[in-house]
Amino acid sequence: xxxxxxxxxxxxxxxxxxxxxxxxxxxxxxxxxxxxxxxxxxxxxxxxxxxxxxxxxxxxxxxxxxxxxxxxxxxxxxxxxxxxxxxxxxxxxxxxxxxxxxxxxxxxxxxxxxxxxxxxxxxxxxxxxxxxxxxxxxxxxxxxxxxxxxxxxxxxxxxxxxxxxxxxxxxxxxxxxxxxxxxxxxxxxxxxxxxxxxxxxxxxxxxxxxxxxxx
Amino acid sequence: xxxxxxxxxxxxxxxxxxxxxxxxxxxxxxxxxxxxxxxxxxxxxxxxxxxxxxxxxxxxxxxxxxxxxxxxxxxxxxxxxxxxxxxxxxxxxxxxxxxxxxxxxxxxxxxxxxxxxxxxxxxxxxxxxxxxxxxxxxxxxxxxxxxxxxxxxxxxxxxxxxxxxxxxxxxxxxxxxxxxxxxxxxxxxxxxxxxxxxxxxxxxxxxxxxxxxxxxxxxxxxxxxxxxxxxxxxxxxxxxxxxxxxxxxxxxxxxxxx
Numbered sequence: 112x113x114x115x116x117x118x119x120x121x122x123x124x125x126x127x128x129x130x131x132x133x134x135x136x137x138x139x140x141x142x143x144x145x146x147x148x149x150x151x152x153x154x155x156x157x158x159x160x161x162x163x164x165x166x167x168x169x170x171x172x173x174x175x176x177x178x179x180x181x182x183x184x185x186x187x188x189x190x191x192x193x194x195x196x197x198x199x200x201x202x203x204x205x206x207x208x209x210x211x212x213x214x215x216x217x218x219x220x221x222x223x224x225x226x227x228x229x230x231x232x233x234x235x236x237x238x239x240x241x242x243x244x245x246x247x248x249x250x251x252x253x254x255x256x257x258x259x260x261x262x263x264x265x266x267x268x269x270x271x272x273x274x275x276x277x278x279x280x281x282x283x284x285x286x287x288x289x290x291x292x293x294x295x296x297x298x299x300x301x302x303x304x305x306x307x308x309x310x311x312x313x314x315x316x317x318x319x320x321x322x323x324x325x326x
Numbered sequence: 327x328x329x330x331x332x333x334x335x336x337x338x339x340x341x342x343x344x345x346x347x348x349x350x351x352x353x354x355x356x357x358x359x360x361x362x363x364x365x366x367x368x369x370x371x372x373x374x375x376x377x378x379x380x381x382x383x384x385x386x387x388x389x390x391x392x393x394x395x396x397x398x399x400x401x402x403x404x405x406x407x408x409x410x411x412x413x414x415x416x417x418x419x420x421x422x423x424x425x426x427x428x429x430x431x432x433x434x435x436x437x438x439x440x441x442x443x444x445x446x447x448x449x450x451x452x453x454x455x456x457x458x459x460x461x462x463x464x465x466x467x468x469x470x471x472x473x474x475x476x477x478x479x480x481x482x483x484x485x486x487x488x489x490x491x492x493x494x495x496x497x498x499x500x501x502x503x504x505x506x507x508x509x510x511x512x513x514x515x516x517x518x519x520x521x522x523x524x525x526x527x528x529x530x531x532x533x534x535x536x537x538x539x540x541x542x543x544x545x546x547x548x549x550x551x552x553x554x555x556x557x558x559x560x561x562x563x564x565x566x567x568x569x570x571x572x573x574x575x576x577x578x579x580x581x582x583x584x
Contacts, residue, residue: 223429225429229431
């Protein structure tokens, strides 16, 4: 109990850091993931190749390696002055976007082909038919896998803690260096992660329920 | 199989709305469309019939490029079909299409189905689009169902909504890809009546169907396809009473002897 009470503000800071990194990365992952999924089913070949390359590259690279690239190569080669939070969001967000893209694509595949054909037949462009007809019907099937992906993302953000970001994992490192009992630290840190992952769980359950009613 | 030379009405070229020239298409090893030449004049109702797998649905779908072709040329109202993109979308808006499986947008109400294209493609104001949509739904006899979702309607009602959705774009030509093949027998007539009315109103129509009654009564011309070729073209009376090719005789004897 001492660990928590003595360092309440540090815990709060770490908790806030993990939540912030998770939420911002998730938003990046959703936007990029949907665009990449659109690329993968696009009638334009170069876009399909780009989408496939994006997914293959990011999904099959260990996240730690992506962090190494983001923190040591990107600042050297491209942008020297980026904030560590931005780099962490880029690594987590792009990595997760590959998984989101595949979940969205599997959702798109559950919408009968005739829906897209009918949309194109009345003169909607590809982007319009995706946005107005296919994606709204795909959403229902994308929600369950997305919740797993975002829970995984929450836990993945711990890697950012090892790269000097203030988050829960970072706090646990600091506290164990301060000499607190490692078991107690981990119990509290685990509880904090559970709060976030359970919140995601609940949020998606509500979302799933909403979408079921809407039809 | 005997090939019969195809006679065509000599119509002035200016009145040709849909022109297919030397169209070929393969599905893998299957040569599904073989050197198709077909011209459809403005206001003409052309019914395409033939055995399953003869390529008639594929032919219908190539006209608005839902199926790409390997060689040949297709033009609509004098303009060749463009590549996939904004231009093609613009052209498709002028070509109404009715599918065998209706394909109404499942997440939108009947009214929204008929309004979507007007609002998003034609940029019509919502109020105006709704008025037109309600008018069209009344015309096809499903005005009272406007606020329901497609799944709540019978097949015949859904197909009539699909016709209204296509008409809402003010198309130059309507393509019907087996519009009654997925319907229960008692619902076929309500759809055919709507189509017959359209034909009387002077709409240019390409209809792929197995409804010989419709072909007889509404068509200006019957196109008979078999094995990816147009085997015979004739006015309905001539085709049904005196088909020239053996393939057509064989086909008609199989379907009319019941």
